[in-house]
Amino acid sequence: MTARIIDGKAIAQEVRAEWKIRADALKARGITPGLAVIIVGEDPASKVYVANKVKACAELGLHSEHIALPADTSEAALLAKIAELNADPKIHGLLVQLPVPKHIDGDKVLNAISPDKDVDGFHPINVGALATGNMRFAPCTPYGSLVLLQKSGVSIEGKHAVVVGRSNIVGKPMALLLLQHNATVTICTSKTVDLAKYTRDADILVVATGRPKMITGDMIKLGAAVIDVGINRMADGKLCGDVDFESAKEVAGWITPVPGGVGPMTITMLVANTVQSAERSAGI
Ligand SMILES: NC(=O)C1=CN([C@@H]2O[C@H](COP(=O)(O)OP(=O)(O)OC[C@H]3O[C@@H](n4cnc5c(N)ncnc54)[C@H](OP(=O)(O)O)[C@@H]3O)[C@@H](O)[C@H]2O)C=CC1
Numbered sequence: 001m002t003a004r005i006i007d008g009k010a011i012a013q014e015v016r017a018e019w020k021i022r023a024d025a026l027k028a029r030g031i032t033p034g035l036a037v038i039i040v041g042e043d044p045a046s047k048v049y050v051a052n053k054v055k056a057c058a059e060l061g062l063h064s065e066h067i068a069l070p071a072d073t074s075e076a077a078l079l080a081k082i083a084e085l086n087a088d089p090k091i092h093g094l095l096v097q098l099p100v101p102k103h104i105d106g107d108k109v110l111n112a113i114s115p116d117k118d119v120d121g122f123h124p125i126n127v128g129a130l131a132t133g134n135m136r137f138a139p140c141t142p143y144g145s146l147v148l149l150q151k152s153g154v155s156i157e158g159k160h161a162v163v164v165g166r167s168n169i170v171g172k173p174m175a176l177l178l179l180q181h182n183a184t185v186t187i188c189t190s191k192t193v194d195l196a197k198y199t200r201d202a203d204i205l206v207v208a209t210g211r212p213k214m215i216t217g218d219m220i221k222l223g224a225a226v227i228d229v230g231i232n233r234m235a236d237g238k239l240c241g242d243v244d245f246e247s248a249k250e251v252a253g254w255i256t257p258v259p260g261g262v263g264p265m266t267i268t269m270l271v272a273n274t275v276q277s278a279e280r281s282a283g284i
């Protein structure tokens with residue numbers, strides 16, 4: 001058996017076209033959705049992300065601001081910049097690239113972003129809204145992973161979904177989204193004893209550990225849908241996922257590649273959340 005490859009790039013284009021219609025409708029009413037991204041210091045992963053984001057905004061005709069602050073920016077200066085953008089009517093979506101340098105308190109930063117502009121969905125109010133089923137902004141990577149499953153025709157209801165990883169930005173919100181769609185959800189972590197016991201029982205397997213190729217074909221159930229969130233840059237400069245694609249594709253029913261899987265969807269859901277935020281601010 002060879003898995004169907006879930007083409008994240010193609011699905012991202014399709015979803016962007018849907019959101020472009022909504023962005024155009026707003027523009028016809030004189031509102032251009034605007035996204036601001038703040039990046040403090042240099043982080044290679046964030047650089048790729050920012051470049052792709054600028055491209056996606058241009059594609060949809062959104063206003064975008066990219067604010068690059070030096071690595072030694074004080075916490076107070078960053079919070080002041082956030083306050084300024086919170087009050088800027090041109091900006092409907094605002095995010096600070098993570099991780100922030102060590103001298104800045106990441107939680108303080110997430111708390112400072114207006115929950116109404118928090119297109120990452122990381123503010124505690126939005127985290128709570130997701131957990132209680134009143135979602136406002138779904139975190140982009142889990143949201144994009146969910147849309148990949150839906151667009152690929154993978155049914156979620158009643159299925160056993162196993163999420164490997166419990167970070168606040170990927171694993172935990174992914175588990176909540178799958179639960180909301182009536183999957184039976186298991187969350188595995190680095191402390192899980194006999195990880196393969198769980199992964200082998202997964203109809204849907206989402207992997208977000210940051211451990212290159214740690215999930216191999218023998219850990220996957222025949223016909224499972226495998227979503228590989230991992231983005232790891234190898235010594236040769238190439239990217240690879242947390243799943244060993246070569247062995248996994250022989251067992252899985254569906255699988256996402258890296259690159260070209262979840263990554264392009266993360267960017268797409270970010271612009272989608274920005275358009276949605278602009279709609280909300282216009283009372284639509
Ligand atoms: N495609 C995209 O758009 C994005 C991709 N990423 C990528 O996804 C990956 C994960 O990111 P992120 O969630 O931020 O990472 P974190 O490092 O914050 O979290 C990793 C999680 O994986 C768990 N873990 C680590 N090793 C194992 C193991 N051997 N077995 C089981 N669980 C394990 C950890 O468990 P514990 O909690 O016990 O330590 C932790 O919960 C990275 O490769 C990152 O680059 C991230 C964001 C967006």
Ligand SMILES: Nc1nc(=O)c2c([nH]1)NC[C@@H]1CN(c3ccc(C(=O)N[C@@H](CCC(=O)O)C(=O)O)cc3)C=[N+]21
Pocket residue numbers: 045046048049052095096097098099120140141231239258259260261262263264266267
């Ligand atoms: N506040 C915040 N929110 C985030 O969502 C966030 C963040 N900070 N910090 C960094 C990580 C990383 N991340 C990526 C998203 C998309 C690609 C992406 O577009 N990947 C493409 C291209 C990869 C390439 O060509 O190098 C792909 O996988 O095909 C990469 C990385 C979001 N993150």
